[in-house]
Amino acid sequence: MNSSQTAVKYFIIKGISDVPEMQVPIFILVLAIYLITLGGNLTILLLICLDHHLHNPMYFFLGNLSVVDICCSTITLHRILLSFLTGNKTISVTECMIQTYMFGSLAGHELFILTVMSFDRYVAVCKPLNYRMTMNQRVCGFLASFCWVLGFAQTISLVGILSSYECYTSIEIDHFFCDIVPMMKMTCSDTSVLEKLFFIQGLFLLTIAPFVLTFVPYIFIIVAILKIHTSSGRRKAFYTCSSHLAVVVLLYTTLANQYLAPNSISSLSLKKLFALFNTAVVPMLNPLIYSLKNKDVKEAMRRKFFNPCRHGSF
Numbered sequence: 001m002n003s004s005q006t007a008v009k010y011f012i013i014k015g016i017s018d019v020p021e022m023q024v025p026i027f028i029l030v031l032a033i034y035l036i037t038l039g040g041n042l043t044i045l046l047l048i049c050l051d052h053h054l055h056n057p058m059y060f061f062l063g064n065l066s067v068v069d070i071c072c073s074t075i076t077l078h079r080i081l082l083s084f085l086t087g088n089k090t091i092s093v094t095e096c097m098i099q100t101y102m103f104g105s106l107a108g109h110e111l112f113i114l115t116v117m118s119f120d121r122y123v124a125v126c127k128p129l130n131y132r133m134t135m136n137q138r139v140c141g142f143l144a145s146f147c148w149v150l151g152f153a154q155t156i157s158l159v160g161i162l163s164s165y166e167c168y169t170s171i172e173i174d175h176f177f178c179d180i181v182p183m184m185k186m187t188c189s190d191t192s193v194l195e196k197l198f199f200i201q202g203l204f205l206l207t208i209a210p211f212v213l214t215f216v217p218y219i220f221i222i223v224a225i226l227k228i229h230t231s232s233g234r235r236k237a238f239y240t241c242s243s244h245l246a247v248v249v250l251l252y253t254t255l256a257n258q259y260l261a262p263n264s265i266s267s268l269s270l271k272k273l274f275a276l277f278n279t280a281v282v283p284m285l286n287p288l289i290y291s292l293k294n295k296d297v298k299e300a301m302r303r304k305f306f307n308p309c310r311h312g313s314f
Contacts, residue, residue, distance in 0.1 A: 010090045012172045013079050016272060027084040030077055033280045037073045040287030041066040044297070051300040057135040058124070058240075061117045062290060064144050065110065065247075069283035072106045075099060076177040076279040093163075096178040101159040103279075104180060107255075109151025111210040114248050116143045121241045122217035126224045154205055158198060165189040175272060177279070214248055243290045250285065254278040 016026055048054045048063045076099075083089045091099070123134050158180060167188040175182045180198065184191050221241055228234045257274040291297045 008093065008166075008168050008171050010092050010171065011096050011178070013083065013089050013091055013176060013178070014172055014174050015080060015083060015089065016176050016276060023084060027081065030080050030280065033284050034073055034077050034081070037280070037284040037287075038070060040284065040291070041070045043301075044287045044290065047297065047300045047304060050304060053303075054296060054300055057120050057140045058117070059296075060140050061113055061120060061144065064113050064147070065117070065286065068106050068110045068113065069286055072103065072110070072279060073283045075102050075106070080176050091178065096173075096183075097159055097163045099178040100162065100180055100183065101155050103177065104155035104158065105152040108154050108206055109147055110251065111206060112147040112150055113144070114244070114251065115210045115214045116147060117244050118214040118217045118248070119143075121244055122221055124240060125221045125237050154201060158194065158201065161194045161197070165191075176276065179275065211252065218245065239295070243294050246289050247282075247286055250282055251278070254282060 017023070044066045045063055048059045079091065079099075120135055124131050127134060162180060162183060165187045168186045169188050170186055173182055173186065184194060184198070218241070221237075225234050225237045228237060254274055254277050257271075291301065
């Protein structure tokens with residue numbers, strides 16, 4: 001093993017930018033985004049727990065999505081904040097693998113829970129008379145549990161193979177967190193098995209399957225909405241789906257640019273920006289999209305935060 005191929009015990013997270021003048025603005029921006037993400041998603045969770053009007057399948061799955069957004073942002077952004085405060089950019093190999101596993105698992109779970117939310121909207125719009133019976137508490141609990149289990153199971157083999165590598169050409173990870181793609185490029189071990197598994201799993205389990213299962217129900221939803229005779233009825237039906245559809249389009253767009261864009265037209269710096277948008281901005285926008293566009297959430301906020309005396313206190 002030569003000097004360029006070293007068995008390492010720790011890595012150095014380079015971060016978003018190497019420019020010294022950019023460190024303070026980046027820290028302030030990331031901290032602001034993280035606090036908004038934390039506050040927005042915790043508000044959604046609090047409303048869902050405290051307001052009985054939100055005790056239905058749609059908001060049960062939305063609560064799961066908020067938990068994922070909080071965890072994903074915390075896992076990926078805390079390194080940026082800590083490195084600025086402490087000046088320490090190192091991360092142990094074990095911690096790096098845990099971060100890779102947690103991010104991959106939570107990203108997969110988010111795709112799966114959005115797929116389930118699409119099915120929930122299909123039943124609500126296309127089978128409204130059977131909605132309560134179809135999306136009962138047992139079914140919702142099973143679907144949410146299945147998403148959590150599948151999300152954390154699908155990453156085990158990838159991170160297991162990655163953690164077996166001991167030889168790296170560099171200890172610097174040109175990213176702001178430990179992600180599987182930049183780490184694959186750093187290793188001097190044979191990555192052919194990992195690359196094939198990553199491609200197959202990413203293409204089918206995390207792209208084609210959830211994409212098809214998410215958007216096919218919307219074909220039936222659109223057809224059902226067009227059959228509604230009154231314009232107010234069409235608006236109401238579309239209103240129940242627009243927030244979820246906006247979140248789905250936003251997430252798939254950022255993920256496609258982060259992982260599927262060819263290297264020839266997408267530099268590593270650009271991919272880091274898409275990764276930052278995916279791990280920081282999207283979780284921040286999710287509660288804003290649901291709260292600003294959703295009548296039930298806005299009414300719950302008024303009942304609990306702006307006029308608690310009239311509707312009952314916590």
